[in-house]
Amino acid sequence: MSAFGLVLLLMIGLGTVFTGLPNVVILLGTAVVGLVVGLLSGTIAPNLLYALPARIVDLMSSDLLQALPLFVLMGLLLNRLPVASALFHTGLALLPRSGASAPVAGLAIGVLIGPMNGSVGASAMALSRTIAPEMRARHVPLATVQAVTATAATLGVVVPPSLVLILLGDAMLNAHTVALNATGRMEQVVNTQNVFQGALVPAALFIGGAVLMTLFLWRHRPGQVRPSHVPLRRSDAIISALALPFVGGLLASVTLGYVYPVEAAACGALVLFVAGLASGHVSRATIGPLLDQAMRMTGALFALLAAATTLTLVFRLFGTDKLIADAMLALPGGPHLATGAALVVLAACALVLDAFEIVFVIVPIIVPPLLMRVPDATWVAVLILLTLQLSFLLPPLGYALVVTRDMLKGKASMPAVLRALLPYVAVQVLVLASVFAIPALVHPRERFGLAPPAAPAPLTPDEMRRNLDEMLPPPPDAAPAALN
Secondary structure, eight states, rough: TTTHHHHHHHHHHHHHHOOOOOHHHHHHHHOOOOHHHHEEEEESGGGGGGGGHHHHHHHOOGGGGGGGHHHHHHHHHHSSSHHHHHHHHHHHHOOOTTTTHHHHHHHHHHHHHHHOOHHHHHHHHHHHHHHHHHHTTTTTHHHHHHHHHHHTTHHHHHHHTOOOHHHHHHHHHHHHHHHHHHHHOOOOOOOOHHHHHHHHHHHHHHHHHHHHHHHHHHOEEEOOOOOOOOOOHHHHHHHHHHHHHHHHHHHHHTTSSOOOOOHHHHHHHHHHHHHHHTTTTTTHHHHHHHHHHHHHHHHHHHHHHHHHHHHHHHHHHHHHHHHHHHHHOOSSSOHHHHHHHHHHHHHHHHHOOOOOHIIIIIIHHHHHHHHHOOOHHHHHHHHHHHHHHHHSSSSTTTTHHHHHHHHHHOOHHHHHHHHHHHHHHHHHHHHHHHHHOGGGOOOHHHHTOOOOOOOOOOOHHHHHHHHHHHOOOOOOOOOOOOOO
16 A cells, blocks of 8 residues: 555645645645545554644744744735835846846846745745836836746745745755664764755856846847936935845855844844834734734645645555655666656656645655665755756746746737746756756855864863863852851
8 A cells, every 4th residue: 555655646736736725725635535545444553643743743843943934924024115126226227228137137136035035936926016017117028027037036945045945954854864864874964054055056056147148138139128227216225225235144144054044034024024114114004914914824834834744644654655765775876866866756746836845745755765875965955946946937837937927917928938938947957957967066165165173172081070170169168167
């Protein structure tokens, strides 16, 4: 019955494509079907279901999950405040007058706003409401607007410290721990900070390649409209001068390890909330609906996490995880072939599942056996991120592209969108292939001689005893002698 778990995975894909039900309903419904089949067939013993509550409680106790509601609140505040539009106008004023100025400014906004919006769907909706109308007002074709907006929306997948990177880092830590326990290897377990820093160079390569491709395409575009110079408004300059150092410093501090993601999310949410109150964009009348929406979205994410945890438990009770592990270990060839096969599966899943479902459901099943063969967990994590980003852009089912085209309805045919999107997909494929062939790209600290200093030599027993004596309180004064 271990192969029945694969049938459950197929049911998830079919349910997502054809039913239109919420993802959490599909995951829970599939888990219930699996439990009923397992109990009726005798494959699953009823007493094993007692492990589910403890499993969910243990999962929800993760400190990283405290960042979920804070990132959601930050995304909602960013959508309410005119930060994106002010940065866009400032970028247009600073860039040379060219048809490429608006698309380049749109990509730059995606770099700054994407990691703070939480998810690809939220970024696509936010950018469709902010930078897309600005590009259309500057005579950028609708197909190009959709392609640029979809590409900018996926930048939050690879630019730290986005919610996708945080959750994937936690999932990679658990998967790497399972792999090390199974193989007996003595290695440092990968953590979220490793994933952050590993994604830096690939993200920079993609952003730089996308900007250069945009400049090249618009330079050779016949009959392009040369936009007129628009003076920078004082309000936009003030907002940009305040927001750019804050957002950039926050992202850099988390990526470099000076600030924890939860602390950064709390700081960002507080500053944006105060800025909203001071500017009048957040008032007493809007605080209630804003917090209500934040709690609804947070509850949906936690429900999705609980449903995914239930489903992965069903997979393990059926033995599907062992079946996949045996198949992964039996693949011929070296680590690159096994990694390539896993990435193909993830890319196929990303056509019907979003990033959170993949992190919660697919990664715990596929990645542990993969890491039994591939020792570089950071390299695997970054390849997963790049594969997800590529899949979200691939037509016709790419998640970012579907959301963007749904938000930006108009007379843009799919062939025209494909032509506008093809250069960015080519850059993404090139970056993915480069990281696949050169794993050193995900280790910038070691590659450029910036590795952390070596650990100090262990203390001798005498030094340890001396340090302990210094930490202990001084002995109390001797009691006075008894009176005669």
